[in-house]
Amino acid sequence: MGQETKSPIRVLIAKxxxxxxxxxxxxxxRALRDAGMEVIYTGLHQTPEMIVRSAIQEDVQCIxxxxxxxxxxxxxxxxxxxxxxxxxxxxxxxxGGIIPEDDVxxxxxxxxxxxxxxxxxxxxxxxWVRCNVPHRS
Amino acid sequence: xxASKKSESxxxxxxxxxEEWKRSVYCGQKERKALFESISFRPQPPLAHxxxxxxxxxxLGFPGQYPxxxxxxxxxxxxxxxxxxxxAGFGSPEDTNRRFKYLLEHGQTGLSTAFDMPSLxxxxxxxxxxxxxxxxxxxxxxxxxxxxxxFSGIALDQVTTSMTINASxxxxxxxxxxxxxxxxxxxxxxxxxxxxxxFKEFIAQKEWICPPAPSVKLACDxxxxxxxxxxxxxxxxxxxxxxxxxxxxxxxxxxxxIADGLGYVDHCLSRGMQIDDFAPRLSxxxxxxxxxxxxxxxxxxxxxxxxxxxxxxxxxxxxKSMMLRTHAQTAGVSLTAQQPLNNVARVAIQALAAxxxxxxxxxxxxxxxxxxxxxxxxxxxxxxxxxxxxEETGVANTIDPLGGSYYLESLTDQIEAEALEYxxxxxxxxxxxxxxxxxxxxxxxxxxxxxxxxxxDAKEFSVVGVNCYQDEVTQKIPTLHIDLSIERxxxxxxxxxxxxxxxxxxxxWLSELTRACEEQxxxxxxxVDAVADGVTLGEVSDVYRSVYGExxxxxxx
Numbered sequence: 055m056g057q058e059t060k061s062p063i064r065v066l067i068a069k070x071x072x073x074x075x076x077x078x079x080x081x082x083x084r085a086l087r088d089a090g091m092e093v094i095y096t097g098l099h100q101t102p103e104m105i106v107r108s109a110i111q112e113d114v115q116c117i118x119x120x121x122x123x124x125x126x127x128x129x130x131x132x133x134x135x136x137x138x139x140x141x142x143x144x145x146x147x148x149x150g151g152i153i154p155e156d157d158v159x160x161x162x163x164x165x166x167x168x169x170x171x172x173x174x175x176x177x178x179x180x181x182w183v184r185c186n187v188p189h190r191s
Numbered sequence: 192x193x194a195s196k197k198s199e200s201x202x203x204x205x206x207x208x209x210e211e212w213k214r215s216v217y218c219g220q221k222e223r224k225a226l227f228e229s230i231s232f233r234p235q236p237p238l239a240h241x242x243x244x245x246x247x248x249x250x251l252g253f254p255g256q257y258p259x260x261x262x263x264x265x266x267x268x269x270x271x272x273x274x275x276x277x278x279a280g281f282g283s284p285e286d287t288n289r290r291f292k293y294l295l296e297h298g299q300t301g302l303s304t305a306f307d308m309p310s311l312x313x314x315x316x317x318x319x320x321x322x323x324x325x326x327x328x329x330x331x332x333x334x335x336x337x338x339x340x341x342f343s344g345i346a347l348d349q350v351t352t353s354m355t356i357n358a359s360x361x362x363x364x365x366x367x368x369x370x371x372x373x374x375x376x377x378x379x380x381x382x383x384x385x386x387x388x389x390f391k392e393f394i395a396q397k398e399w400i401c402p403p404a405p406s407v408k409l410a411c412d413x414x415x416x417x418x419x420x421x422x423x424x425x426x427x428x429x430x431x432x433x434x435x436x437x438x439x440x441x442x443x444x445x446x447x448x449i450a451d452g453l454g455y456v457d458h459c460l461s462r463g464m465q466i467d468d469f470a471p472r473l474s475x476x477x478x479x480x481x482x483x484x485x486x487x488x489x490x491x492x493x494x495x496x497x498x499x500x501x502x503x504x505x506x507x508x509x510x511k512s513m514m515l516r517t518h519a520q521t522a523g524v525s526l527t528a529q530q531p532l533n534n535v536a537r538v539a540i541q542a543l544a545a546x547x548x549x550x551x552x553x554x555x556x557x558x559x560x561x562x563x564x565x566x567x568x569x570x571x572x573x574x575x576x577x578x579x580x581x582e583e584t585g586v587a588n589t590i591d592p593l594g595g596s597y598y599l600e601s602l603t604d605q606i607e608a609e610a611l612e613y614x615x616x617x618x619x620x621x622x623x624x625x626x627x628x629x630x631x632x633x634x635x636x637x638x639x640x641x642x643x644x645x646x647x648d649a650k651e652f653s654v655v656g657v658n659c660y661q662d663e664v665t666q667k668i669p670t671l672h673i674d675l676s677i678e679r680x681x682x683x684x685x686x687x688x689x690x691x692x693x694x695x696x697x698x699x700w701l702s703e704l705t706r707a708c709e710e711q712x713x714x715x716x717x718x719v720d721a722v723a724d725g726v727t728l729g730e731v732s733d734v735y736r737s738v739y740g741e742x743x744x745x746x747x748x
Contacts, residue, residue: 067748072308072324074397077438077524080637081644083748097746098397099312101320123308124564127675128323154563154670172528172561173657175648 063187064114068096068105070133073123078150078172082118085176086183102132109137109145115187118179119149119166126153126161134165144188150174209240229482230652231440232642233605239598247595250495250604254590258498260491260603261591262549263514268587272300274552275577276353276518280305280330281564282677284340287330290567291345297571298578301552302383303353304341305329306363311398313359313732316681325678328564329355333728334688338366339373348376352383353428353518353552358400360387361409362728365718368421373723382423384474384518387413388430390451390623393742394632396433400732401739403627409714409735411458416715418469425474427455428518434632435478436524438640441489442606444478446613447623447632449496453614454623456505466505470512479545480522481537487593488602490517490548496607519545520554526561530656530666534558539576546580547593553577563670630747637748685727692725700726701734708738 067083069076076098087093094112096105109117119130130149137143149161150170158169167186170179217237227235252258255265264270277299279290291302307329309321315333316325325331332338342352347370356363364385371381389406392399399406410427417426431439431448439447452473459469477493479486497515501507521541526534535558542555555573557565565573581587593599620626627633646652653659700721707714718731 072312072314072320072398073328074392074395076397077436077640080748081438081641084641085644087748093748095746095748097744099320099744122328123324124327124673125308125323132323152561152563154672155667172526173654175658176644177648 061190063091063116063183064094064112065091065116065118065183066094066096066105066109066112066114067118067120068100068108069098069120070100070102070105070129071121071123071125072099073121073125074098075122075151076120078122079118079120082120082150082176082179085180086118089180089184091183102129102136105133106136106140106142110140110142114145115190116146116148116183119147121149121151121153124152126151127157130161130166131164146183146187148182150179206240206243209238213237226651228651229441229485230480230643231442231482231485232639233441233485239601241597241600242604245600245604250600251594257502257510257513259494259514261594263494263516263551267549267590268546268581269590272581272587273546273550274301274351275299275574275581276301276303276552276554277570277574278303278305278355278520278554279570280307281328281671282326282330282673283681284330284332284337285343286326286677288341288343288345290570291341293567294570294574295345295350297574299574301351301353302345303554304355306354306356307331308398309333310359310363310728311356313362313400313729313735315727315729316678316685318729321678323678325681327673331677331681332363332366333685334725335366335369335373335722336688338363338370342370347371347374348380348382353385354383355386357386357389357392357396357410358398358406359728359732360385361413361714361718362722362731364413364416364426365715365722366728368719369723372719378421379423381421384425384428385413386430386476387427388451390454390627391430391433391448393627394434394447394451395437395439395636396430397744399742400735402742403624405735405739406742407454407458407624408711411455411462412713412715414455414459414469414472415462415464415713417472418464422472425472426469427472428474428476429455430476432476432478432520434636435480435522437636438524438643439636440639441480441482441485442609443613443632443635443639445489445493445496445606446610446617448475448477449493449500449610450614450617450623450626452497453500453504457622460505466501466507467509467512470501470505470507471509471514475515475517477517477519477550478522479519479541479548479550481525481541483540483544484599484602485606486541486544487548488599488606490519490545490550491591491599491603492607492610493517494549495603496610516551518552518554519548519550521545521556523556523560526556526558527654527657528561530662531558531562531668532666533656534561535572535576538573539580542576543580543584543586546586549591559668559670562668564673566669566671568669630745633747688725689727696724697721697726697730700724701730704731704734705738708734
C-alpha cells in the first residue's frame with residue numbers, strides 16, 4: 055500500500071544516433087506510461103550530450119536507449135561516460151535494438167544494466183524497470 | 192443485358208446459399224478460437240463470397256489492361272520473371288562493390304544500394320554526428336569517386352540499379368548521373384530507381400534534413416529531371432514499406448502510400464508538368480507481410496486504385512501513367528531473433544505472396560537481419576528462396592492464378608474501400624503535405640503499432656519461437672561484423688578528397704546551388720556538374736540546411 059504514495063518512476067526513453075527506427079522506442083514508452091511511470095521521450099537523432107542533458111534536466115531515475123543503426127558500441131559508452139562526468143552514474147541505463155550477442159556482453163561489462171532484444175514482451179521491460187530502478191528517498 | 196442479369200442472379204443466389212449454409216450447416220460447429228483476426232485486425236470470415244454487384248470485367252480487366260488488377264503486363268512472369276533485387280550495402284564502397292558482384296554472380300538480376308545513416312542524413316563521415324555510424328547500416332558514400340568505386344566493374348547501361356536514399360537523394364542521383372557521364376554512357380541509357388520519397392520519411396522512416404515542403408520540392412526536382420534527361424530512370428519509388436514496418440496495418444500502408452503518390456502528382460502538376468510526361472515513371476515499393484491473402488489482395492487493390500485515380504482524378508491518357516509498377520520486400524519486422532532459422536520459412540511464404548500479388552521486383556530478407564546486416568551465406572539463401580519460387584513451384588507460369596477466388600476478390604474490394612476512406616480523410620485535411628505536417632498518419636501508425644504489440648503480449652497473436660513454441664536453448668547463427676576501423680579510413684579519405692580538389696570551383700558551385708535553392712529552381716542540373724567537380728554530399732546538405740532550415744522530430748508518443 056505504501057507503493058501508492060510513492061512518486062512515480064521517471065524514465066527517459068532516448069534515441070541516440072541517426073537511425074529513424076522508432077517503433078520499438080515508442081511502444082516501450084507507451085507501455086511504461088500505461089504502467090504508471092512518467093515517461094519522457096527525446097525524439098529521434100539525439101547525441102549522447104543531448105540525452106544526458108535531458109536526463110539531468112528531467113531528473114529521471116532511468117534511461118532506456120533504443121538503437122538500430124549499429125552505432126551502439128560508440129554511443130552507449132558515450133552516454134555512460136557523460137553520466138559519470140555529471141556525477142549522475144546512479145541513473146539506471148538499459149537498452150534495446152538490433153544488437154549482436156557479443157556486443158550485449160561487452161556493453162553490460164561497461165555498465166549498461168540490461169539489453170532487451172527483439173521479441174521481448176513489454177511487460178518484461180516494465181517489471182525489470184520496477185525491480186531495478188534506484189529507490190528515491 | 193440478359194447475360195449480365197443472369198450472372199447477377201447467380202451471384203445473388205450464391206450469397207443467399209452461403210447465408211443458408213452458415214445458418215443450417217456451419218452454425219454450432221466448434222471453432223478453435225473466439226476471434227479470427229488478420230495481423231491488421233481484420234475479422235476473417237469462415238467462408239467468403241463475392242458481392243452480387245461484382246463485375247469481373249470492370250473490377251479486374253485482363254492483364255495489361257485497365258484497371259490492371261490482374262497485372263500490369265499482358266504476359267507477366269511468362270514473358271520475364273520479376274527482377275530479383277537484393278538490398279545490399281555496408282562498410283566502404285569497395286566492401287559493397289564486392290557484395291554486389293557476389294550477388295550478380297549468384298543470379299541476382301538487379302542491384303539495390305543501402306546507404307549508411309550519415310549519407311542518408313546528409314553528413315560526410317568527418318562530421319561529429321557521423322561518429323559511430325559510418326558504414327554500419329549501409330555503405331558510406333560522400334563523393335563521386337565513392338560512387339565510382341561502388342560501381343567499379345559494373346556497366347551502368349547493362350544493370351538497373353536501385354538506390355535507397357531520400358533526404359539526400361538529389362546528391363546521390365547527381366553522382367550516379369555524373370558517373371555515367373564520366374564513363375561516356377548517355378543518360379538515356381541508364382535505368383534504375385531512386386527511392387526519393389520524402390513523405391514516407393516524415394511518416395515512418397524518419398531520415399530527413401529539411402522540413403516537409405522543401406523536401407517534397409527537392410524530390411520533385413528529381414522526378415522532373417529524370418522525365419527530361421533520363422527517361423529510363425524511375426525518379427521516385429513511392430514507398431509503403433517503411434510505413435508498414437513502423438507498425439501500420441495493411442490498409443494504412445496502402446492508403447498512405449497511394450496518398451503520398453497523389454501528393455507528388457499534385458506538386459508536379461503545380462509546377463506546370465503534364466501528367467502523362469511524368470506519371471509513367473512513378474514507381475512503388477510495398478512491404479509483404481505475414482497474412483498471406485491480405486497481402487496479395489493489397490497488391491491487386493493498389494493497382495486498381497492507382498489506375499482509377501490517375502484516369503479519373505487527373506485525366507491521364509497514357510495507359511503507362513495508370514500502371515502501378517512495384518518493388519516489394521518481405522517484412523523485416525516479422526523476423527525473430529529467437530530461432531532465426533525459422534525466418535527462412537517466413538520469408539519464403541511472404542515472397543510467394545508478393546509473386547502471387549504480381550510485383551515487378553522483389554527483395555527477400557535474410558534470416559539473420561534481426562541480429563546484424565546479412566552475411567554472404569544468409570543473403571544467398573534469401574536469393575535462392577526467390578529462385579525456388581520462380582523455377583520450381585510453377586506459380587509464375589499462369590497469370591494472377593488466384594484471380595476470381597471468392598475470398599481474394601472480396602478481400603481486394605474491402606481493402607480498397609477502406610483505403611479509399613483514408614484517402615478521403617486526407618483529401619479533407621488538405622492533402623498529404625498538410626496531413627503529414629499535422630502528424631495524422633504518424634498518429635494512426637503509432638496507435639496500430641501499439642495495438643499489435645498488445646495482442647502479441649497477450650498471446651492473441653502468435654509469434655512462433657517468441658510467444659509460443661519457445662526453445663530453452665538459444666539457436667546461434669553466424670553474424671556479420673563490420674570493423675570499427677572503417678570509420679577512421681573513411682574520415683581520412685574524405686579529408687584528403689577535400690584537399691585534392693579545386694577549392695575555387697567547389698565554392699562557386701555551392702553559391703550557385705544556394706541561389707538555385709533560394710529562387711526555387713530545379714537543383715539537379717547544377718548538382719550533376721557540381722559533384723563532378725568534387726562537391727560532397729555533406730556540403731550540398733549544408734546548403735539545404737542553411738536555405739530551408741533543419742527539421743526536428745516532434746517526438747510524440
